[in-house]
Amino acid sequence: MIAISSGKGGVGKSTVTANIAVAMADVGLSVGVVDADIYGPSIPRMLGIPAVKPSMAPDQRVIPAEAQGVKVISMAMLTDDDAPAILRGPMVTKYLQMFVRQVDWGDLDVLLLDLPPGTGDIQLTLAQAFPLSGAVVVSTPQDVSLKIARRGLRMMEQVNVPILGVIENMSGFTCPSCGTVTHIFHQGGGEAIARELGVDFLGKVPLDPNVVDCGDEGRPLVRDAPDSPAASAYRGIAATLGGQGEDTGGIATPFAWTLSDGTGKPVPAQATAGGSAERLAALDHAEGALILRWCDGTEQRLADRDLRLACQCAQCREEMSGARLVDPDSVPLDIGLTRVWSVGNYALGMAFSDGHDTGIYTFKALRALSGTELEDV
Missing domain, CATH: 3.30.2020.30 (NE0471 N-terminal domain-like)
Known part of the structure; x- marks a missing residue:
């Protein structure tokens, strides 16, 4: 169970989650994704999952949707497309518990948890209720994003969730005409914060207009443009994370x-x-x-x-x-x-x-x- 987190919104965390999930599936791993952003779910759209309510198994567990070789559960499957999730903390906790414990996942190698931004109820609920193998923090290179990402890293450390690494998203834009790389949000910040905090730097994902088009149309970039620099970055990150989650010692939880x-x-x-x-x-x-x-x-x-x-x-x-x-x-x-x-x-x-x-x-x-x-x- 790997949590994909971010300190602030708008850094492309869900796009990263969707693409590394598909990249893991492409190398033969059995992958599930919990869209834990209860208030702003987006994973089903990015993977091309239609707005159909999930069915129930005979044992009354929810059967997850499946697309691109990835199993998914999301609040977007339980509500209308434009219906807001008006929920207090206890109900959010209930849904998160259901998404993990009451879904018929089958035998999974990896379960990715796409978290909402911040360090609040949802992050703490997952850290307390489930034996997370680790967390990944996604940030953009600008200083304000990196400062908030540092808080997210510290929060995970305080609840003994291993930090698997930092991903720098939107890391430079390559002009399709001349090939010039423009660092719109500065450069090197992700590597610097990983080095400062003593965690792994998992990679840079460059800006690519195709990422937006593919996400909006439910076509993951790693499938739609497999030779692009961004797709290569996603596959490299997926390969690294696919080898994570080994036993870190200690008694097995939960108990x-x-x-x-x-x-x-x-x-x-x-x-x-x-x-x-x-x-x-x-x-x-x-x-x-x-x-x-x-x-x-x-x-x-x-x-x-x-x-x-x-x-x-x-x-x-x-x-x-x-x-x-x-x-x-x-x-x-x-x-x-x-x-x-x-x-x-x-x-x-x-x-x-x-x-x-x-x-x-x-x-x-x-x-x-x-x-x-x-x-x-």
């Missing part, structure tokens, strides 16, 4: 572990010296404490009551000052954990015997808690 009967407990992963300090290798529970083994070999024991008192949710902490709202004397000494579940690749959710279950414990916050830390491997 939901019920402590009373052990159901859903994640299978332990290998912990080795030199491994990631921000990835969990195993969880256990004994004698009123949660035991966390991290991929760098560190083992940490955190008492259930200490975890309850450390909750940072709005019920337990004052939002502005961070002052504790819950009275420690009101938390029973024998309080215990009842459930533990994954929140994306960056946090755990926990439920306690007093019924409290709204806290999110980031891996960074858990590592900072003063529990019993045993010897490293």
Whole structure:
């Protein structure tokens, strides 16, 4: 699962997504695309998918549309062409969950998530609910776009989504008559920001009028003009991303572990010296404490009551000052954990015997808690 994101709108992110999806399909990969831009869906138009509502499989899952060898689900398939999606945050979250979990994708090699611009509800929902293999950030070369792209990169880093690289779109225009390259939006900014942030630079996609015509008419450029510089750039990016998504270590997510009967407990992963300090290798529970083994070999024991008192949710902490709202004397000494579940690749959710279950414990916050830390491997 690879998220294609951008800090701001108008950088051509959906065009990039559509073309690299088709390029991946052309080399034999089974590819799906979730058009996660609920308010402004455009992927079906770019791939030439007619405005027909999807059908249902016998198991009540949605059958995705298919065109150009790519499976697609989009809000554009569920509403009329000019009908606005007037939805609050919870409904947007519901649709996103449905687009991934309740669609009959079959066996996919790659699922691309075409995100809307920004760092809001949709980005956070996907990062929390699904085990993303990584994210790609699309930007144009001008400084204002790159500055906002940097924020998008930082957001993904904060929720432990690996950054697979930066794509510089609209990178120079080649005159069809004389061959002169004009850098309308400056040049080299994408490479510079990738170098500055220590991530891969995936490539430059030049401006090409055919990109607009092909997108409007549902003919992906990689098929319609395969020898063009832009099509070559798309294929190069697709080849790089097609090899991504290998196991980055740690327990598999998502999981939901019920402590009373052990159901859903994640299978332990290998912990080795030199491994990631921000990835969990195993969880256990004994004698009123949660035991966390991290991929760098560190083992940490955190008492259930200490975890309850450390909750940072709005019920337990004052939002502005961070002052504790819950009275420690009101938390029973024998309080215990009842459930533990994954929140994306960056946090755990926990439920306690007093019924409290709204806290999110980031891996960074858990590592900072003063529990019993045993010897490293």
